[in-house]
Structures are given as C-alpha cells and as structure tokens.
Amino acid sequence: MNALKRFNGSGWLSFGLLLLLWEFGSRAAPKLQLYLPPPSQVLAALGRSAVSGPMVAHLSVTVGRFLDGYFLSAMIGVTLGIVLGYFRFLHNLFETLIEFLRPMPSVAIIPVAILMLGIGDSMIVAVTVYATVWPILINTIDGVRHIDDVLIQTGRTFRLPQWKILWRVILPAASPYIVTGLRIGLSIALILVTTAEMVAGSKGLGFFILDEERSMNSGNMYAGIFLVAVLGYTLNRLFLLVEAKAMKWRHGMMARQTA
Amino acid sequence: MRRRKFHGFLFLAGLMVIWEIVSQIELINPLIVPPLSKILKNFTEMVLSGQIPRQILLSMKRAAAGYFLAAAVFIPLGILMGLSQRFYRMLIVTIEMLRPVPPPVVIPVAMLFFGLEDEMKIFVIFFACAWPILLNTFDGVRNLDWVLLNTAKTFGLSRARTIWQIILPAASPQIMTGLRVSLPIMLILVVISEMVGSTDGIGYFILDSQRRFKVAQMYAGMLSLALLGYLLNQLFNLLHRRLLSWHWGMMRRVE
Numbered sequence: 001m002n003a004l005k006r007f008n009g010s011g012w013l014s015f016g017l018l019l020l021l022w023e024f025g026s027r028a029a030p031k032l033q034l035y036l037p038p039p040s041q042v043l044a045a046l047g048r049s050a051v052s053g054p055m056v057a058h059l060s061v062t063v064g065r066f067l068d069g070y071f072l073s074a075m076i077g078v079t080l081g082i083v084l085g086y087f088r089f090l091h092n093l094f095e096t097l098i099e100f101l102r103p104m105p106s107v108a109i110i111p112v113a114i115l116m117l118g119i120g121d122s123m124i125v126a127v128t129v130y131a132t133v134w135p136i137l138i139n140t141i142d143g144v145r146h147i148d149d150v151l152i153q154t155g156r157t158f159r160l161p162q163w164k165i166l167w168r169v170i171l172p173a174a175s176p177y178i179v180t181g182l183r184i185g186l187s188i189a190l191i192l193v194t195t196a197e198m199v200a201g202s203k204g205l206g207f208f209i210l211d212e213e214r215s216m217n218s219g220n221m222y223a224g225i226f227l228v229a230v231l232g233y234t235l236n237r238l239f240l241l242v243e244a245k246a247m248k249w250r251h252g253m254m255a256r257q258t259a
Numbered sequence: 260m261r262r263r264k265f266h267g268f269l270f271l272a273g274l275m276v277i278w279e280i281v282s283q284i285e286l287i288n289p290l291i292v293p294p295l296s297k298i299l300k301n302f303t304e305m306v307l308s309g310q311i312p313r314q315i316l317l318s319m320k321r322a323a324a325g326y327f328l329a330a331a332v333f334i335p336l337g338i339l340m341g342l343s344q345r346f347y348r349m350l351i352v353t354i355e356m357l358r359p360v361p362p363p364v365v366i367p368v369a370m371l372f373f374g375l376e377d378e379m380k381i382f383v384i385f386f387a388c389a390w391p392i393l394l395n396t397f398d399g400v401r402n403l404d405w406v407l408l409n410t411a412k413t414f415g416l417s418r419a420r421t422i423w424q425i426i427l428p429a430a431s432p433q434i435m436t437g438l439r440v441s442l443p444i445m446l447i448l449v450v451i452s453e454m455v456g457s458t459d460g461i462g463y464f465i466l467d468s469q470r471r472f473k474v475a476q477m478y479a480g481m482l483s484l485a486l487l488g489y490l491l492n493q494l495f496n497l498l499h500r501r502l503l504s505w506h507w508g509m510m511r512r513v514e
Binding site: 008010011012014015018035092093094095096097100101103104105106107108109110111112114115116187190191194195198199205206209210212213218221222224225228229230232233236 | 263264266267268270271274291345348349350351352353356357359360361362363364365366367368370371372443446447450451454455462465466468469474477478480481484485487488489491492
C-alpha cells in the first residue's frame with residue numbers, strides 16, 4: 001500500500017506496457033476480441049453505461065445490499081462477541097458450536113437461504129451477514145479475552161455499573177481487535193454479495209457481470225468487473241480513513257507509553 | 260479444560276435435540292428444515308452409496324489443481340519480489356490493481372475462456388489463492404535475517420543454493436501462513452464456481468438439491484462440506500507440524 005504513495009515509475013510503466021500489449025494484441029486478433037476486448041473498448045462501455053446504461057442501477061443495488069449486510073454483521077458480531085468474550089460460561093457453551101460451524105465454507109449457506117427467503121434482497125443480505133459475522137465475532141471475542149484484568153478491576157473499584165464497564169472499559173480496550181475483524185469482514189461482505197447475486201437474483205453487479213457474460217457482451221462484463229474492483233478499493237480506503245480517525249486516541253496513548 | 264469441552268458438547272447436543280423435536284412436531288416447516296435424524300440418515304446413505312464421496316472427489320481434484328498451481332507460481336514469484344527491489348517495484352502496481360477484484364467476479368471471465376470445464380474452476384481458485392500466497396512469501400523473504408544471507412555469502416554459496424538452503428527454509432513459516440490462509444479460500448471458491456457454472460461437484464450438488472427440493476439431501480451435502488473443511492484443516496496442521504518441526508525445535512532452543 002505504501003508502494004503506491006511514493007511514485008513508482010517502473011511499476012506504472014510495466015502496468016502501462018501490459019495495457020498496451022492487451023490493447024494491440026486484442027486488436028490484432030479479432031477472434032480474441034470476443035473474449036478479451038481491448039481496454040479502450042472496455043473503457044468506452046464503462047463510459048456509455050455510466051451515462052445511460054443499467055450499470056449504475058445495478059451498482060446502487062449492490063451497494064445497498066452490502067451496506068445492509070455489513071452494518072448488520074457489525075452490530076451482531078460485536079455485540080455477541082462482547083457477550084461471549086466477557087461471560088466465560090456462555091463462551092464455554094458456544095465454543096463447540098462455533099468450532100463446528102466455522103469450517104463449513106460460508107457460501108454453502110446460499111441454497112438454504114434461497115429455500116427460506118426466496119431470491120430477493122433479504123436472502124442476499126442474510127447470506128452476507130452469516131459469512132461476515134464470523135471474523136467480526138471471533139476477533140471481538142479474542143479482543144475481550146485479551147483485556148488486561150487490571151482495567152476491569154479498576155472499573156469495579158470505582159464502582160462503575162456493569163454497563164458502564166462494558167461501554168467505557170471493555171469496548172475501547174478490545175477495539176483494536178474489533179477493528180481487525182471489521183476490516184476482514186469488509187472484503188468478505190463484498191465477496192458474498194456478488195456471489196449471491198450471481199447464484200440467484202436479477203439485480204446487482206454480480207448478476208450484471210454474469211448476465212453480460214452469458215449474452216457475450218464481454219466489454220460490459222469487464223466494465224462491471226472494473227466497477228466492482230473500484231468499489232472494493234474505495235470501501236477499503238474509506239475504512240482506513242475512518243479507522244485512522246476513530247482510533248486516533250489509541251495511537252496517541254501508545255505513543256505516550258513508549259515515550 | 261475437559262469440563263469446558265463437556266459443557267460445549269452438551270449444549271450442542273441439546274440444540275440438536277431441540278432441532279429434531281421442533282421439526283418433528285412441525286413447529287417449523289419440516290419441508291424447509293427437516294428433522295436432524297432424516298438428514299443424518301440421508302447423509303450416511305449417500306456416503307455409503309458413494310454419491311457424496313464422488314462429488315467431493317471431483318471438487319477436490321479441481322481445488323487441489325488450482326491451489327498447487329498457485330503455490331507453484333506465486334511462491335517463486337514472492338521470493339523473487341522479496342530478493343529484488345527492482346522486480347518488486349515493477350510488479351507491485353499491477354498487483355495492487357488486480358487485488359481489489361473480489362475473486363467470484365472472475366468466474367464469468369473464466370467461463371468465457373474455458374466454458375464450464377475443470378479449467379474454469381482451476382483458474383478461479385488459482386486467482387483467489389494467488390494473493391495470500393504471494394504476499395506472505397514476499398513478507399517472509401523481505402523480513403529475513405540479513406545475517407543469514409551474509410553468512411551464506413561468506414561461505415561462498417552459489418545463488419541457487421542460497422535460495423534453496425537458506426532463504427526457502429527461513430521464509431517457510433510465513434510461506435506456510437500464506438498456504439494456510441488460502442486453504443479455506445480454495446474451498447469457498449470451488450463451491451462458488453461449481454454453483455455458478457458446473458454440472459457436477461459438491462457445490463453443484465448442494466444447489467441442485469435445493470432446486471429439486473430434495474432438502475434433506477441439500478443439508479447432507481452441507482454437512483459433508485463442513486466435515487471436509489474440518490478435515491482439510493486438520494491435515495494441514497499435521498503437515499505443518501511435520502514440515503516445520505525443525506523450526507519449532509529451533510525456536511525452543513533459542514528461548
């Protein structure tokens with residue numbers, strides 16, 4: 001990531017050469033063009049549908065599902081994680097269940113979700129939540145369990161009520177772990193939304209990309225993939241930005257400790 | 260420790276009993292959530308008849324091909340990137356451009372090139388496993404203890420031998436991390452690619468069972484996937500301990 005900050009001449013040059021090779025290779029071989037249209041055509045397709053095509057509508061559907069799924073996962077994962085991390089008894093109860101469910105690839109839940117919820121938005125959001133909750137939950141549990149006991153004891157000494165200990169002591173102390181879980185969850189949520197859209201549904205970028213492939217509109221297909229990649233990149237950047245703001249207090253504290 | 264596990268198992272068993280009862284007395288629709296006993300019966304039948312093992316074997320062949328291909332290409336590439344700054348700078352822009360692409364959206368591209376053949380799934384798995392393997396290998400080589408390399412130089416080791424005997428072993432814990440992270444990714448991607456474009460394999464089997472409304476069969480397929488995920492993980496841990504036993508031994512001595 002830091003590599004992109006400092007201008008990397010040879011890196012951009014080789015990337016540009018690759019694009020040129022793609023452009024001219026594809027133009028030279030008309031047969032190849034069906035599968036791999038030159039990047040200029042992909043760009044044109046992107047421009048066309050950005051103005052009038054259905055791509056923007058599909059993008060907004062995907063973003064909406066992603067946001068619903070992601071924030072629901074964050075709420076469930078963090079809440080459940082704090083409860084399971086804090087109350088040892090509950091953790092003992094659920095540990096085996098979690099170990100049992102976790103090795104199953106999360107996408108296998110899609111058929112069940114279709115069965116229960118049909119092929120609408122709620123199915124896609126449910127599948128996304130199921131997959132995205134795991135990293136958030138596990139990291140939050142880890143974070144709560146790694147809290148220095150002195151912190152909690154100090155809170156008790158000051159006679160803070162239980163909810164205040166949770167809110168003012170445990171949540172901030174576990175937040176570095178929680179943030180890690182939330183970051184991993186970000187890419188998982190995007191993967192699950194697009195996957196579910198490909199398997200079932202008639203809207204969203206995942207559906208759009210697969211549909212364009214089936215009708216051999218490879219230019220539109222690549223444009224859709226480009227859009228998903230930009231979406232993923234933007235979400236990641238946005239997350240890092242929010243994280244830097246939200247966790248500023250911590251970096252300050254860490255700096256003071258080491259000083 | 261054992262007591263803790265015991266509570267967990269008891270809880271799990273309790274949940275399973277509740278599932279059975281709730282479905283039996285039709286508190287939830289047994290057409291959607293059939294009783295557990297029916298699923299287990301279905302599962303054993305299909306394992307014994309060879310139906311599930313055959314699907315899993317098909318899937319695992321594709322998965323293994325993509326996974327090992329990714330390892331064979333991206334471990335050497337990661338080593339080269341770790342050793343040569345120039346090489347790293349040349350590739351990193353392209354890598355950072357490709358990395359945000361969520362692997363499932365590569366499936367349509369692969370279908371365009373390979374149709375519904377095995378190569379399609381292999382390519383998708385190859386693409387998805389590339390990043391964790393490449394970046395972990397790179398990290399491992401980059402963070403190598405330079406004393407090791409200087410020692411190799413002092414003893415006049417050839418470049419090939421330095422890579423084979425010094426760099427590869429020293430970076431192997433990190434390389435293993437990359438391979439471990441890729442393992443569930445491999446499983447997820449083989450299932451997805453079989454759901455989207457295939458006529459066999461365990462991913463197709465599960466989705467197809469749902470479409471034909473053979474619900475118990477669908478759950479049995481999911482159960483076999485969970486078991487498969489668990490077994491793969493255990494197998495990896497076993498190999499990991501075997502292959503890196505020298506490493507752990509060394510670490511202990513250092514302490």
